Amino acid sequence: MIDTIRGVDASFTYELYDGQGKRLFQRVLRKPEFYKAAGHDLTINSVLIGPDFVGYNAPRKALLFSQSFVPDGTDVGTQCFLMLGLDGRVRMLIEGNWAGGNEADCGVAQAINGATILTCQELILPNGRRMNLQKKNAELVAAFFLSDSTLFVAYDYVTHQLVKLEEGGQGIEEVRDPRLQRTANAQILDLTGKPLAAFRYDGFSNELGYLVPRRYVWQTSTYYLLDEARNSVHLISQQHPENPQELKLSQLEKFQAPRRPLERAIKLYGSSGQAHLLYVDTRTGRIRHQINI
Secondary structure: OOOOOOOOOOOOEEEEEEOOOOEEEEEEEEHHHHHHHHHHHHHHOOOOOOEEEEEEEEOOOOEEEEEEEOOOOOEEEEEEEEEEEEOOOOEEEEEEEEEEOOOOOOOOOOOOOOOOOEEEEEOOOOOOOEEEEEOOOOOEEEEEEEOOEEEEEEOOOOOOEEEOOOOOOOEEEEOOHHEEEHHHOOOEOOOOOEEEEEEOOOOOEEEOOOOOEEEEEEOOOOEEEEEEOOEEEEEOOOOOOOOOEEEEEEHHEOOOOOOOOOOOEEEEEOOOEEEEEEEOOOOOOOOOOOOEE
């Protein structure tokens, strides 16, 4: 039948042992148990991919996993978020991220203290509340923790509509409202969802998925986000995330050898594929800039 999906079933076995080698639980999940989170057809048609262990979540006494389903020979897929209790029971099994087009630059993660969990589509807050990160008429570009108390999120204000193709049939066309292309699309949130800061960020690329070029320098406690479209770099301080800075690349001091003793060099690739080297003085915070030829 034309609507029959063919594939293989699979079982995923999770086991937990104590320090003496005694098994505390064994839990087996089969593909049908992922249908609701990952989709019926995609799950059946997926190749076998083992689960990724994200970590132990101490506040909830639970084990966190991500599980991907990708049909053979394609770039399309989905990533599920799975939480197992220490007794092996499924606490939560939901869709986390999508692959194969407009995939967010995001992975299942937890804050260092474990109080908040990021599944990509949403935040699981300490009080058990779940906060949806999706927005109407926008694609989630990226979401990642800045600290135990703050999160970076960015959006691409775009919608999709069906259009008739000249060669016949229908296709999907992206529609962008020019008014929204000048408004703030990046935010720093606290973990109740309250915005601490908002700014315009256009430095992401999108081929099979979104990508935000960024690096963290621990000596300055600062994230550096390249924004080639705006010819700038955004600085987000971990101590003062409510005051992000934007520095124009053309105004930065040009790098000339030699490299200074306290400089930390970071390489960021722009949407053009060009490499930008930032030499960050870890004492003063000043930056020298070089385009890598």
